[in-house]
Amino acid sequence: SAVISQKPSRDICQRGTSLTIQCQVDSQVTMMFWYRQQPGQSLTLIATANQGSEATYESGFVIDKFPISRPNLTFSTLTVSNMSPEDSSIYLCSTLNRDPGGNEQFFGPGTRLTVL
């Protein structure tokens, strides 16, 4: 199984600033994702982080607001830019490995972001 760590675990930020969240995996993984979970809601996929190329964003999310990097198979960053209180959420990094035995998806512990 993959062990995922995220930094920071939580932060309180001012409106208009940006925060970069780091995701580190202890093994190489096929796919990495970034999710958001707003209070009382289910998980929403922001984007798939592609190694060495631009991330694939879901409808409603754009690169200017959520730039993502994935320089290798074990690390990715998500930046929440020009933050507003509506960005207050838990941000989760996730990994998926596809192999003949099936898929298993793991989640990082999450980053709890509060924007004032």
Next chain:
Amino acid sequence: GQNIDQPTEMTATEGAIVQINCTYQTSGFNGLFWYQQHAGEAPTFLSYNVLDGLEEKGRFSSFLSRSKGYSYLLLKELQMKDSASYLCAVTDSNYQLIWGAGTKLIIKP
């Protein structure tokens, strides 16, 4: 469109059995996941079904019928710590996860 349906909330008694249903309509199917999520924490993987039938893992079992677009999660010998949200998610033809809204399970003594 793509859609996952599961009940919003269920209540059960400690020591009993509860079944949480999930129905889905997605563009393609590459497997169905069940996750447990305690408040304020990241989801924890419970099970993965890609073939029809029942998968058993201790107190938890998961069933899938692809022809009916239906799955259930069965929890036996309920414990107070099982109080959590249970999320059903389906991987579509592009290996994107489509999430249900989750079922909040309340366990009473």
